[in-house]
Each structure stands twice: as C-alpha cells, then as structure tokens.
Amino acid sequence: MLETTSVGWGRGKHPRHERTNETRRTKKMEGTLERHSLLQFGQLSKLSFDNRPPSNAAEDSSSELRNELGSFGTDAEKEFILSQDFFCTPDYITPDNQNLMSELDINMDHSPCPSSPVKLTSAKTKTKTKRCRHADSFSLTTSDSTWPSKHKVDEQENDDIDPDEIMVDKTTRTGYVSRTALALRSRVMPPPCLKNPYLNVMNESETATDPFAYQRSKCASEFISTPTLLFGLSKQIGAGNFSRVFKVLKRIDGCLYAVKYSTRKLYLDSERSKAMMEVQALAALGFHENVVGYYNSWFENEQLYIQLELCDHSLSKKSSLRISERQILVIMHQIAKALQFVHERGIAHLDVKPENIYIKNGVCKLGDFGCATRLDKSLPVEEGDARYMPQEILNENYEHLDKVDIFSLGVTVYELIRGSPLTESRNKSMNIKEGKLPLLPGHSLQLQQLLKTMMDREPSRRPSARELMEHPMFDMVRD
Numbered sequence: 001m002l003e004t005t006s007v008g009w010g011r012g013k014h015p016r017h018e019r020t021n022e023t024r025r026t027k028k029m030e031g032t033l034e035r036h037s038l039l040q041f042g043q044l045s046k047l048s049f050d051n052r053p054p055s056n057a058a059e060d061s062s063s064e065l066r067n068e069l070g071s072f073g074t075d076a077e078k079e080f081i082l083s084q085d086f087f088c089t090p091d092y093i094t095p096d097n098q099n100l101m102s103e104l105d106i107n108m109d110h111s112p113c114p115s116s117p118v119k120l121t122s123a124k125t126k127t128k129t130k131r132c133r134h135a136d137s138f139s140l141t142t143s144d145s146t147w148p149s150k151h152k153v154d155e156q157e158n159d160d161i162d163p164d165e166i167m168v169d170k171t172t173r174t175g176y177v178s179r180t181a182l183a184l185r186s187r188v189m190p191p192p193c194l195k196n197p198y199l200n201v202m203n204e205s206e207t208a209t210d211p212f213a214y215q216r217s218k219c220a221s222e223f224i225s226t227p228t229l230l231f232g233l234s235k236q237i238g239a240g241n242f243s244r245v246f247k248v249l250k251r252i253d254g255c256l257y258a259v260k261y262s263t264r265k266l267y268l269d270s271e272r273s274k275a276m277m278e279v280q281a282l283a284a285l286g287f288h289e290n291v292v293g294y295y296n297s298w299f300e301n302e303q304l305y306i307q308l309e310l311c312d313h314s315l316s317k318k319s320s321l322r323i324s325e326r327q328i329l330v331i332m333h334q335i336a337k338a339l340q341f342v343h344e345r346g347i348a349h350l351d352v353k354p355e356n357i358y359i360k361n362g363v364c365k366l367g368d369f370g371c372a373t374r375l376d377k378s379l380p381v382e383e384g385d386a387r388y389m390p391q392e393i394l395n396e397n398y399e400h401l402d403k404v405d406i407f408s409l410g411v412t413v414y415e416l417i418r419g420s421p422l423t424e425s426r427n428k429s430m431n432i433k434e435g436k437l438p439l440l441p442g443h444s445l446q447l448q449q450l451l452k453t454m455m456d457r458e459p460s461r462r463p464s465a466r467e468l469m470e471h472p473m474f475d476m477v478r479d
C-alpha cells in the first residue's frame with residue numbers, strides 16, 4: 001500500500017493515515033457544517049488588502065447561485081443552504097430596494113471632527129468626543145452595513161466611558177483611539193505580524209515595483225469588522241484535509257469568489273504563522289493567469305480565511321474522463337508556465353496534483369500553496385501528497401525542489417491519461433517513482449518519452465519548467 005512508501009512523512013501537510021483515496025472520499029462527503037460557532041464576531045483582523053479587481057467573477061452572476069441554492073430540496077441539500085449562515089447574517093440577501101446613500105446620510109454626523117483632541121472634562125468637550133466617535137462608527141457602517149446590532153448595543157452601553165480611557169494621546173490626532181476601535185480591539189486577537197519570507201527571494205527592483213506593497217503593509221495592521229459578513233450567499237464547493245472551500249457572493253461588489261478556511265482552530269501563534277505561509281506565498285507571487293488569484297485573507301474565530309479567484313472545478317474531476325492528447329498538452333503547457341513563474345520567484349509548490357489544479361473558463365490554474373517553500377531551503381519543507389512525490393523527497397533530499405514539482409506534474413499527467421486515480425499499490429507506485437512507466441496505449445511515443453524524463457529518478461535529469469515549456473511537443477498548443 002502507498003502508506004508503506006511514505007515512511008518518515010509525519011511532518012507533511014498530508015499525514016499518512018489521510019492519504020488514501022478512501023479517506024479523501026470520506027472527507028469530500030463531509031457536507032455538514034459547524035454552523036454558527038464561527039460567527040462569534042471576535043478575534044479577527046485583516047491580513048492583507050483586496051489588491052486586484054476580480055477578473056471575471058462578475059460575469060458569473062449572483063442570480064445563478066441564488067437559483068442553484070433555490071433549487072435545493074432534500075435534507076442533505078438543505079445542509080448546504082445552511083452554509084449561508086457561515087458567511088452572512090440572517091438577512092443574507094441584500095434587499096434590492098435598499099437605499100445605501102440615504103442610510104449613510106442618517107448615520108452621518110456632519111459636524112467637523114476635532115483635529116487635535118485634548119483631554120475632555122466638561123460636558124461640552126464630552127460632546128466633541130461623541131461626535132468624533134460617531135464619525136468613526138460611520139466609517140464602520142459604511143464598510144459593513146450589516147454590522148451586528150449586538151455591537152451597536154455594546155457601544156451604547158459604553159457611552160459613559162471616561163474619556164480618559166479613550167484619549168490615549170492628548171496632543172496628536174494620530175494617537176486618537178475611538179471607542180469603536182477600543183471595543184473592537186477588546187475582541188480582536190491579531191495574527192502574528194511577520195515579514196513575508198517568500199518576498200525575500202525577489203530582487204530589490206521587483207519588490208520596489210510591487211504596486212501593492214504599500215497597501216499590504218498598511219493594511220496588515222488594520223482591523224476591520226467581521227469579514228465574513230461581507231459575503232452573502234454561499235455554498236460548499238470543495239474540501240481538503242484541513243480546509244473547506246465555499247463559493248461565496250461578495251455583497252459589496254456582487255462578484256463570486258472562493259473562500260477557503262481552515263477547519264482546525266489555530267490557537268497558537270506557531271499554528272497561525274504556519275497557516276499564514278500559504279497566503280504569504282500567494283501574496284508574494286502576485287498575478288499569473290495560470291496561478292489561482294489571491295484577493296484577501298483574515299483570521300476570524302481562530303480560523304484562517306482565504307479569499308480566492310473562483311474556478312469552475314479541479315482537474316481531479318477530469319481524471320475519470322478520457323482526455324485527448326491535445327488536451328493533455330494544453331494542461332501540461334499551462335501548468336509548466338505556472339511552475340516557471342513560481343520557480344523564477346524562488347518558490348517551489350510541492351503539492352502538484354490533479355486536486356490542486358483548477359479549471360476556469362478552460363484555463364488551468366495552479367492552486368493550494370499550502371506546501372509552498374523556498375527553493376533555497378531557507379524555509380521548512382513540508383511535502384505534499386506522497387503519491388505524487390519523487391523518491392528523493394521521501395529520502396529528505398531537498399537539493400532540487402523545483403524538480404520535485406516537475407516530477408509531480410509528470411505523475412499528474414500520467415494519472416490523467418490513465419483516466420483513473422493513482423493506484424495505491426506499493427509495487428506500482430514504486431515503479432513510478434523509479435521512472436518505470438507502463439506503456440500508455442493511444443498516446444504518442446514522444447509524449448511518453450517526455451513523461452519518462454519528467455519522472456526520472458535522478459532530479460537533475462528532469463527538465464526545468466522553462467525547458468519543458470520550450471519543448472517542441474507544445475508547438476501546436478502555444479498561443
């Protein structure tokens with residue numbers, strides 16, 4: 001069995017006992033939801049910034065999702081409808097006739113905010129504090145019109161707080177901390193603020209030209225209201241070993257996204273830092289059409305949420321279908337492009353497999369950067385799914401981490417050609433790891449030869465992603 005081949009894999013993202021297809025199937029069947037425990041409106045913070053407009057989410061209309069949800073009938077299906085509770089308040093459908101502007105007017109305090117607050121003792125100055133505080137809470141309500149009434153009540157109850165508690169700096173505006181902010185902070189546990197280790201690999205000019213660098217660092221320290229409230233309708237579309245993925249509608253822009261969240265609660269800083277590696281890798285990489293787009297991430301209720309570009313499905317859906325050689329070449333070429341991009345930024349993916357390759361409008365996107373590490377071995381190596389890993393990784397030889405991805409892509413393509421999930425037979429998987437591929441009837445010898453090289457036992461003999469891209473086999477699919 002495959003497990004026997006994965007000796008010494010305890011450190012990986014995929015524990016040995018969770019590697020079997022059976023377990024995987026069972027996991028994917030888990031449609032029930034831990035309902036409201038997530039929405040405790042506490043312990044949240046914003047890690048990064050919405051840094052790109054959605055590329056196409058708008059075209060996938062919200063009404064489509066509403067229709068899909070509306071057609072659910074059975075109890076099992078209703079389970080999924082309940083998943084809406086995950087991401088939204090009970091009024092999860094934004095009323096069509098809402099008049100946002102007039103609501104803003106009602107909340108708006110037109111009084112000027114004092115530019116330099118001073119210690120307030122008189123009734124008059126107390127009023128000033130109130131005004132300023134109103135202005136502050138206005139900014140919250142504009143960004144989140146569904147700010148829970150529970151919080152509003154809290155604020156009113158706190159109305160008699162001694163201004164001394166509020167004015168932390170008596171002379172400068174920058175030192176002003178509003179009551180809203182104080183109330184928020186009392187419920188917030190910010191994530192550890194770390195330097196992005198994946199960004200170190202970029203040369204200075206690349207970092208300097210990162211158009212979002214400023215916003216990222218600025219927003220890393222910002223607190224916002226419960227971010228899941230920003231999302232309306234939702235429906236589970238995937239599950240991994242430690243995560244679930246939802247298709248969600250973002251209220252404010254009306255676009256659909258995928259939001260992945262960790263099923264395990266991350267109580268320790270070390271656990272949170274580890275989970276954050278995935279978003280740090282995504283953020284450091286930036287945009288590439290063959291890499292799943294990253295928008296935002298945050299901690300809420302000790303779970304990490306990642307807002308991603310929504311794709312149609314993963315390639316694993318295709319592994320039961322017969323795929324033509326041309327389609328195979330398209331997939332290989334597009335993922336080789338993604339790998340070239342990732343490797344050039346000094347990063348290895350280390351979990352390339354059909355489940356982690358998504359299709360959107362016919363374009364392949366590499367996703368799930370939960371195992372991403374640096375090629376220079378300055379970060380810990382956490383290997384992906386053992387079935388797709390070459391022997392050297394199992395022997396903890398990390399000299400050629402980029403070639404690990406090439407090997408995994410070879411196995412992925414081999415699996416797609418076979419049309420059935422990889423066998424868990426030890427003998428067969430050992431043969432693959434040795435580069436001994438059985439003949440693949442109906443496919444060109446050139447393709448089979450290429451796969452054999454990609455899965456060579458000796459990593460240095462495998463082509464690099466760039467070499468792969470330039471292979472003449474791909475001439476017919478190059479755009």
Ligand SMILES: Nc1ncnc2c1ncn2[C@@H]1O[C@H](COP(=O)(O)OP(=O)(O)OP(=O)(O)O)[C@@H](O)[C@H]1O
Pocket residue numbers: 013237238239240241242243244245258260292308309310311312313314351355356358367368370
């Ligand atoms: N952006 C997305 N668009 C559409 N579906 C997605 C997206 N991200 C993830 N999925 C679906 O959710 C599944 C699980 O996601 P992902 O692989 O990121 O989770 P994971 O817990 O890291 O997985 P594992 O550790 O088991 O590899 C994917 O196989 C895919 O089917």
Ligand SMILES: [Mg+2]
Pocket residue numbers: 240355356368
């Ligand atoms: Mg995955």
